[in-house]
Amino acid sequence: QVQVVESGGGVVQPGRSLRLSCAASGFTFSDYAMHWVRQAPGKRLEWVAVMSYDGTKEYYADSVKGRFTISRDNSKNMVYLQMNSLRAEDTALYYCAKSNGYCTNGLCYANYWGQGTLVTVSS
Amino acid sequence: DIVMTQSPDSLAVSLGERATVNCKSSQSVLNSSNNKNYLAWYQQTPGQPPKLLFYWASTRHSGVPDRFRGSGSGADFTLTISSLQPEDVAVYYCQQYYSIPSTFGQGTRLEIK
Numbered sequence: 001q002v003q004v005v006e007s008g009g010g011v012v013q014p015g016r017s018l019r020l021s022c023a024a025s026g027f028t029f030s031d032y033a034m035h036w037v038r039q040a041p042g043k044r045l046e047w048v049a050v051m052s053y054d055g056t057k058e059y060y061a062d063s064v065k066g067r068f069t070i071s072r073d074n075s076k077n078m079v080y081l082q083m084n085s086l087r088a089e090d091t092a093l094y095y096c097a098k099s100n101g102y103c104t105n106g107l108c109y110a111n112y113w114g115q116g117t118l119v120t121v122s123s
Numbered sequence: 124d125i126v127m128t129q130s131p132d133s134l135a136v137s138l139g140e141r142a143t144v145n146c147k148s149s150q151s152v153l154n155s156s157n158n159k160n161y162l163a164w165y166q167q168t169p170g171q172p173p174k175l176l177f178y179w180a181s182t183r184h185s186g187v188p189d190r191f192r193g194s195g196s197g198a199d200f201t202l203t204i205s206s207l208q209p210e211d212v213a214v215y216y217c218q219q220y221y222s223i224p225s226t227f228g229q230g231t232r233l234e235i236k
Contacts, residue, residue, distance in 0.1 A: 045165075045173065045216055047225040061224045062124075095172055106223045109163040111184065113172035 033103030
């Protein structure tokens with residue numbers, strides 16, 4: 001069955017960096033785009049980024065553009081989120097999610113989600 | 124950005140009764156070239172990640188019980204649960220994927236009356 005498992009969260013000081021990882025299994029990873037979506041405590045879901053199936057296209061929310069970078073390694077069935085210049089408002093549970101298709105235009109939904117990894121930005 | 128607004132924010136319904144959640148987008152999410160509404164619904168039970176219920180506004184995801192129904196077009200959408208069950212207690216979110224950035228509604232909390 002489809003499984004995505006996030007890791008790499010933790011407590012980090014403002015201005016520092018963190019890299020999240022997501023391991024996927026149970027489907028042909030190289031055929032699907034992958035998303036990162038976050039949820040601050042008690043807040044609505046916020047889409048963060050998506051990368052196309054082949055890694056050639058990536059799209060970001062304005063709130064993270066220029067600070068976060070999504071990447072993937074199709075040989076390892078992994079997707080990553082490099083987060084730089086972290087701010088207090090980046091504190092959230094970060095979900096990795098499988099998309100419904102290639103998603104080369106970024107316009108796709110998430111059909112399977114991981115349990116999330118918690119990122120806390122605090123001094 | 125497209126703003127998604129759900130109503131109500133919370134809802135209490137008796138077991139076996141109908142529950143209705145509304146979602147309105149600040150602009151149409153209907154793609155006229157393929158006649159598809161780029162609208163998804165998710166269910167998030169306490170302590171769990173979201174689960175996809177519907178995509179293209181009304182296409183049921185695999186394993187979703189048929190008491191759930193997604194409807195609407197353009198900028199107005201509805202999620203209906205025909206006969207509320209205890210396991211349906213959750214927060215429900217709509218999401219548009221018509222344009223970047225994809226955006227979610229604020230969520231509707233559904234409880235048992």
